[in-house]
Amino acid sequence: MASPAKQNDSDDDDVFAEAFKRHKYKNAFDEDKWEEEFDKIPMFMKTVPDEIDPKDYPELAHLQAIIHDEDRTPEEKAHSLKNEGNEFFKEKNYQKAIVAYTAALKNKCGDQDLGTVLLTNRAAAHFHLGNLRSSLNDAAAAKKIKPDHLKALIRGAQCCVELRKFSTAIQWCEEGLKAHPTDKKLLELRTTADKHKRSAERDARKAKVKEKKLNNEKEALMAAIKERGVKLLKPAKPHQSGSDGDGDRDEGASTEIAELSLDGLSSHKATGAQVFLDEQRVLHWPVMFLYPEHQQSDFISAFCENNSFLDHFVVMFGDELPPWDVDRKYHLQNLQLCFEDEERETLYKVDPETSLLKVLQHKRFFVKVGTPSFIILVNGSTFWKQYLTGKKISAL
Template sequence: MASSEAQYESDDGMDELMDKFKTQRYKNAFSENSWEEELNKIPMFMKAAPEEIDPKEYPELACLQAIIHDEDRPPEEQAKGLKDEGNVYFKEKNYQKAIVSYTAGLKKKCGDQELNTVLLTNRAAAHFHLGNMRSALNDAAAAKKIKPDHLKALIRGVQCCMELRIFAEAIQWCDEGLKSHPTDKKLLELRAAADKHKRAAERDARKAKAKEKKLQGEKEALLAAIKDRGIKLLQPAKPRKHGSDIEGEDEGASAAISQLSLDGLSSQEVTGAQVFLDEQGSLQWPVLFLYPEHQQSDFISAFCENNCFIDHLSVMFGEELPPWDSDRKYHPQNLQLYFEDEQKETLYQLNPETSLLKVLQHKRFFVKGGTPSFIVLVKDSSFWKQFLTGKKIQRL
């Protein structure tokens, strides 16, 4: 029963709707007398296009014609449309698309130089906001070439030069602009800023040059001091060419030492320290002590050439011994020092009372990597006997 009532209500509503169609007219329908004429105005149903298109009478067709025949418009009109399109993208901060639009406008090669100047200046602004300073400067220069007094192009050119840190060119742009716009506040401000930065850059360049000259003088003095003392620096090994082997140990050593240069003082890269001349004219060397028994080492960043080895050993192994010396045997009186001549496979034992300079001047001592290194052993220990077994030993 309920189902029949629902069907009745539905049918009743449909009848009411159909009655409205009979009594009320559809507002947007074609008229009965001219429907064919009206249908023919819709591009999809046209049998033939009219000879003259009135946008008011044929709005849809006029729109399609504009899209299809855009290239038929004058280049100036097309370029202006692309400029306006680019400006919309620019306001939306979509600088990449703005550049595409401005570039398309320039490709129209219209004869309106004012419009071309604006397109170039606007594209320069878009490049500027993207950080493409060199491209922005090129566009500003092109715009200035067309119209030398174009204020926006001049200002943009100055800003690009400032960002590129070519301050002399920035001043030149300002001076050119101020000829046409002598009271322009922005140009005056930019020129003052460019001049300030230029003087600061020149001052920094002078300081850097003076510092470089001072460092070069210090390097030359350092190398001269090393050379005067007869100290030999072992240069980094270089691959030998085929057939260039030098016969004889002494000749090989001299080839490795070759010409004295800072290449043999490269310890700074590894240890952070390098030999230097102090105010008294003495060489201060970075020195490495090696303890092979415990695979440990000590690094002295500034060992004066006039100091003896015992001076440092007494400090390093004084009242407090290192934690790795579990047997508590590394006392200054128990220690022996050696340097190794790798070429002759010989260990040279040196007296702890000897100065560093005397050891460095030994004919078989070569400073490797800018850092003299020495082996420290405990006399009469089991490791001492084992380490020296089979090795050639010489005393200084």
């Protein structure tokens, strides 16, 4: 049997255990967030927070207060901040490194060597972040303090190469090589900059030759169109009104080509076809055929001006009719080709054996958006009769 003393000790232990369960230890870690709280202790921190609130990080705030102690000299503060920036740089946290280097520079300690290092270090951090102009500015500021500072000279040359300022990069290298004639990095950068400069100059010459060739081709094309008397229709402005109906249509017609592409014709916009002049000075046009009865269209990217419409119709409506022609009506002998003069509400019938050039030279034909357009109907069909209602019919 247990003695009374031992029994009392056991009872006290039980009471203490129960109390321990009910009352948690003050300032202890939260059971659910212990890892998060553990990470707030400076010794065990993996990363430093962007903003330090003394309430959340009291120990870290005290340490920073020691580092940035107002009683320390500007030079001491600058050195501490430089070291802090260097640590951030090693961790590849370049944004925080820039903040630290900037704070160090604001101390204006008067130490030119330290100032040069801080500017060069900040230039490196900016460079790694892709802030090339800021990096170049810092390198230039460092070089202004110490013209022979190797890291500043290398960084400045690197920035100029990345910014494609190859001539300026060569100047940086030449300045650096005067003080450091055997430095491999400067020699390498000068070679790279010179190579890129030559390549850029060569590309510029090629582009200039190409532009001149394109301008000459465009001038020749414009001259050929003007010689043939083909009229191009300028895009109408909202406030423009049409002519009175009987006179030739001069307003809106032009011998200048603003857009010789399919812009505005969404169904064929992706082709990018445009009129061109071949080596025999023959024009080839992109031509659109419209079938209003079926809301369909056909497109010929290069219709030679000397070819007749029949040359193409034999292929388009020869052995096989279009799949959308379910009634099998679009046979060669049934086709009615025409173009529409919207201003006069007139349809001009075109003989399929006529050449494209002859139609383009008609006084009432205007090329819209660089693409001549024609309508194809089935002669004598119900739709044909409805379509002609209210329109004048004229032969070419």
